[in-house]
Amino acid sequence: MAEVWDELLGQPEAIELLTKALSNKEAGVHHAWLFTGPAGSGRSLMARAFAAALQCEKAGCGDCQQCSLAMANAHPDINLLATERVQISIDEVRTLVSRSASSSSMGNYRIAIIEDADRMTERTSNVLLKALEEPERDTIWMLCAPSVADLLPTIRSRTRNVVLRLPSAEEVAQLLVQRDGVDHELAINSARQAQNHVGMARRLATSQEARARRTETLRELSSITNLSKAMIAAEHLLSVAKRDAQALSEERDGSERENLMKAYGLSKDDKLPPNLRAEFKALEENQKGAAPERFVMASTESSPMPSPFIET
Ligand SMILES: [Zn+2]
Structure with missing residues (x-):
C-alpha cells in the first residue's frame, strides 16, 4: 500500500474507495469529496493524503516531491482552509474559490481542502x-466534517462521501509500538486514555511531561467537592490544556518543517540554501496563523480527561 496512507489507522474501506478513484484517473476524478468521521478519525489527514496521491505520479508513494510537499502542507496547488474560529468567514471561502480557479503550477490538479x-x-x-x-477543469474540492448532516443537502448531493471511523485502541497501540518503539503496555494504556485519538495517544506514550499533565488533571478533578473548588479547578484545567496545546503545536511545526526539508532533499540539520528561504518563511507564517487555540479546542473536545462523575 502506498505510503501516504500509512498513518491512517483502521480505514481500509475509505482507502480502497480512494485508491479505486486514483486508478481511474484517466477517466476523470469526481470533483468534490466529503470526508466524515468523529474527531480523531483523521478526516483532514485523509484528505491531505488523497490530495498528495492525486498529485503524485505513483498514486501516493510518500517519497516524491509532490507527496512530501503535500504532506508538509506546502504544496503550491493544494490550498487548505483551516479555522480556529467558530465560523469560517465568507471572504475566506471566496478567496479559496478564486484560487481554485487559477491554473495549477506544478501538480496535475488544483486542490482545495476545507477542514x-x-x-x-x-x-x-x-x-x-x-x-x-x-466545477473548474482539474479542480478538486475536499470537505471535512463530523457527519453529512452537518452540511446543506445541496452541498452534500454534489460530493462523494468517504466515511471514516475511530480506530480501535489496539490499532492505535500497534502503531505506537511499530513506529515509535513504545512498549505495548504503555501503548495500549495511552490509547485507552486518549480515547483512541492517535495524536493524543502518541503524546501520552512518548512524553513524560504529557503524562504528568494528565496526572495533574486527574488529581484536580478528584478534588472537586463544591462549586468554588470547581471554579478554581476549571481555571487551572484551562491552563493545563493550553500548555498541552502549545506542546502539540510545537511538535507539529517541527515535523512540518522536517517534511518540507525532506521535500527538497535536505536533512533536518542542513543549512537552508538562500533560494528556499522564502518557502520556509511562508511555512512559518502559516504556522503562526494556525494558532495553538485550535488544539486547545481539539484537546478538550475529545480530551482524555474523564468526567469527575464517572469512575475511572
Ligand atoms: Zn509520490
Whole structure:
C-alpha cells in the first residue's frame, strides 16, 4: 500500500474507495469529496493524503516531491482552509474559490481542502455551492466534517462521501509500538486514555511531561467537592490544556518543517540554501496563523480527561 496512507489507522474501506478513484484517473476524478468521521478519525489527514496521491505520479508513494510537499502542507496547488474560529468567514471561502480557479503550477490538479466545513453559515455555503455546481477543469474540492448532516443537502448531493471511523485502541497501540518503539503496555494504556485519538495517544506514550499533565488533571478533578473548588479547578484545567496545546503545536511545526526539508532533499540539520528561504518563511507564517487555540479546542473536545462523575 502506498505510503501516504500509512498513518491512517483502521480505514481500509475509505482507502480502497480512494485508491479505486486514483486508478481511474484517466477517466476523470469526481470533483468534490466529503470526508466524515468523529474527531480523531483523521478526516483532514485523509484528505491531505488523497490530495498528495492525486498529485503524485505513483498514486501516493510518500517519497516524491509532490507527496512530501503535500504532506508538509506546502504544496503550491493544494490550498487548505483551516479555522480556529467558530465560523469560517465568507471572504475566506471566496478567496479559496478564486484560487481554485487559477491554473495549477506544478501538480496535475488544483486542490482545495476545507477542514471543519460544518462551520459555514448558509450564506457562505452558497458561495461554495456555486463553485461545486460549475466545477473548474482539474479542480478538486475536499470537505471535512463530523457527519453529512452537518452540511446543506445541496452541498452534500454534489460530493462523494468517504466515511471514516475511530480506530480501535489496539490499532492505535500497534502503531505506537511499530513506529515509535513504545512498549505495548504503555501503548495500549495511552490509547485507552486518549480515547483512541492517535495524536493524543502518541503524546501520552512518548512524553513524560504529557503524562504528568494528565496526572495533574486527574488529581484536580478528584478534588472537586463544591462549586468554588470547581471554579478554581476549571481555571487551572484551562491552563493545563493550553500548555498541552502549545506542546502539540510545537511538535507539529517541527515535523512540518522536517517534511518540507525532506521535500527538497535536505536533512533536518542542513543549512537552508538562500533560494528556499522564502518557502520556509511562508511555512512559518502559516504556522503562526494556525494558532495553538485550535488544539486547545481539539484537546478538550475529545480530551482524555474523564468526567469527575464517572469512575475511572
Ligand atoms: Zn509520490
